[in-house]
Amino acid sequence: MSAPFVALEGLDKRFPGHHAVRGIDLQIAAGEFVAIMGPSGCGKSTTLRLIAGLDEPTGGDIRIGGRSMRGIPAFQRDTPMVWQSLALFPFLTVAENVAFPLRMKKVGAAERRRRALEWLDRMGLSGMADRDIAQLSGGQRQRVAIARSLVTQPSILLLDEPLSALDAHLRVRMQTELSRLHKQLGITFVYVTHAQSEAFALADRIVIMSDGAIQQVGRPQDVYREPVNAFVAEFMGMNNILRGTVRGASANRLAVETPLGSFDVPAKETRPVDSQAAFVIAADRIALAAAGAAGGLDATVIGLEFVGSTQTVFVETASGHEFRIQKQQHEIEALDLAPGRQISLSWEPRHAWLLPDSR
């Protein structure tokens, strides 16, 4: 990567009785769309607030455009944020809200109005300029909030779970809108969310955080297929984790003995015999066959879940290990699945992914 636009260097934030961000390092290129994900309380929102200067770090530094942000107050950073609560000013009209940052920059009234209207136009809100915020729908408010953040032409936009208050239909539309804006403006977007679908649809790279630390950074599909540890594998969902002991190692291959049997797992590095190992098989890479199929793992169907044309099958082996299998509807129709039915699972060894951090 060329010189990063935003660099977090050992960024650390302690609150009394709570270590929110534990010395993280992260580099974001100019124009990149980065999504920070993690369970609630993982430090993702605090990280965003630290970048915006709304919280003061207890250690480390933030550089934006090469400049250290240490001691620079929030209002001098030009790091506008779109808030989960939107934080629109209820006592100002739509246009006044959008013009607010310009007013703070002492831009003249006529010019403020002109630029606010321009942005409202751009966000499809023409004719709403003089309405009260209370008169707008949820989606319209969201657009006002975005327009207000972009009216000063910043080089970075921070978004803190901006779509979580919208219903599913609107969320998808706003996602498209954000993506379009990002491409048009070419500025850096840092997007905090707990919704995988948003991050996958929008981000160039995703950052997975847990307990104040970064677990993994990478392209969405890489993080999905090649999680570094059990936390990421579980957080990304739809991964089945198997744990066992290394019984044999050859070039690019480990034999791992698990309570369910011995499995072949591809490995980039070699591991000592008798060490612990964990590997994952993605839910969509497990094949199903009628019970008793040779080389298969017998299990009982315990539940089914439909999402559109995709079906998730929950099964349990005799020893009590649970698997999730994801298939297209048409792929499994022939199997005639129902809870209680016996089934056989299998996967190609090359689809097993050894967790680099196998704790």
Place this chain on the structure above:
Amino acid sequence: MTGSPPPGAADRPGSFFIGSRSTAGSPAVFPVLLGLPVLLWQLIFFAGPLVFLVVITFWQVKSFRLSPAFVADNWEKVLTSTAFLRALGHTLTVAGTTTVLATAIALPAAYTIAFRLPPRLRDFAVAFLVVPVFSSYILRIYAWQVVLSPQGVINGIAGLVGIEPLPLLGGAFSLQIGLLTLTLPIAVLILTFGFAGVDRTLIEAAENLGCRRSRVVAHVLLPAIRPAIALAATTSFLLAFGDYVSPLFMTGSKPPTLSIVVVDTVKSGSQWPRASVVGVSMLLILVAVLALGQLLSRRTRLRRGGR
């Protein structure tokens, strides 16, 4: 009440408080700049005078001049004087009576406002009650004087139908009329808000279980608003205990209440320390009553928590 942060403020990691967190470059002078004038103002014009009042209870009057000292003389003289003790007993009785009357009258009235009136009328009733809390007390007492006096409105009407003038003014009756004029509006308001704050599902649940309305009131409503009752009662007591106007105009200061004693002693000129002793004693009694009120409303909470 005003001291507690809004719910959810403390548990949000994004909130912003000095002491627990600070924003980058946030000036710590800000709270000082805003808070200091308030602090100084209240210290000079409220706390200072009260502290000074305590101080001069230990001062001496020498040849009609107040001079700093540290003697318990004034306390001894006042606390052992029968005039003071009689006034104290009278004031406590009067304020106690007002407290009981005000609470007893306000309870059914507040109940009717909270549960029987349609919303629009309920808001109007509250707005109506707020007005006398903040206005024209002295005038309303004067009006009662006009109504109750021997040549007043009531006796005027009585005279028209041939009834002898009634001695309405100048006794315990007129004094309570005056003090209820002072206490009833606020007592009804406090209890109305108490009733309005009760979870309606609680009442509906009790009624669904076959409870009669009177039993719902006794076993569900009254226990639920006990803190409001305690607040209404202590407020009534506080107002009646310290009032100067009703005793002055409704009974002609006979017998005197403690407030009358304070004002008379001050206006007579030289006996500031003794007036201060009376004033400080009154404050101590009020603190005790407030503490009692707190205790009464808290005990309910503890008991409810234990269930």
Place this chain on the structure above:
Amino acid sequence: MATRILPRLSRLAQHLFLAGLFVFIAAPMLVIVVFSFDANRFPTIPWGGFSLDWHRAILEDAMVRDAFLNSILVGLGTAVLSTLLGFAAAYVDYRWRFFGKRAFVLLVAIPPAVPVTILGMAMLAFLSRLGLFGRLEAVIACHTAVASSFSMALIRLRLNDFGRDLEPAAWNLGASHAAALFTVVVPFCRPALIASFFLSAAVSFDEFMIAWFVGGVHETIPVRILNLLQGQVNPKINAIGTVVLAVSIALVVLAQWFVGVRVGKRTDPT
């Protein structure tokens, strides 16, 4: 059927009781207004006929005129200062956590709970030592110490509805702390600030013990009334009372108008 009649009677009794209470509270005010237009010298039944004499008389009474003027000055001063201090106190309470905060809030909240007789005496004793006694400024200062409690309560209540993100959002959009205070916090609190202005004016306009003790020769209108009442029966009092009533009721009603008093929660969005 008998079981139906009893609850109905009980409801009727409840409404009658409430009506009786309202009459008790309203009667004194009505008496003053009615007799201010009475031609008789002594207010009693029967009414002596309609007359504006007493209203005219107070216009010619210099002491009453001065008292009104003093009350207006004191009321205005108190309203402005109390709203400023009440806002500062409410905002400090809302925004920061610090050692001794409970004591700070209590110091502003508690003055109305102290009997004005004692407060007046204490203020007179203390302020005369500071050389502040006998001036309208002293009355304003003392009234402010009491009224700021109501101002703080009104504004603090409003701040409860102030979105936690609004102020940080303003900083984030380029507002300094001072700018955010004036462009976001103050505008948000505006209804409560206006209500506080009227209510503290009403509190000051109605207060007589502190004004009596601290004001010295400068009488406010309730002090004038108090002094008139202690003298001979004076039919002017009804006329003064009518004007005072009109002013203070208007102030309190205006204050309520701006905060929008509501009992309990409403199901309908109006």
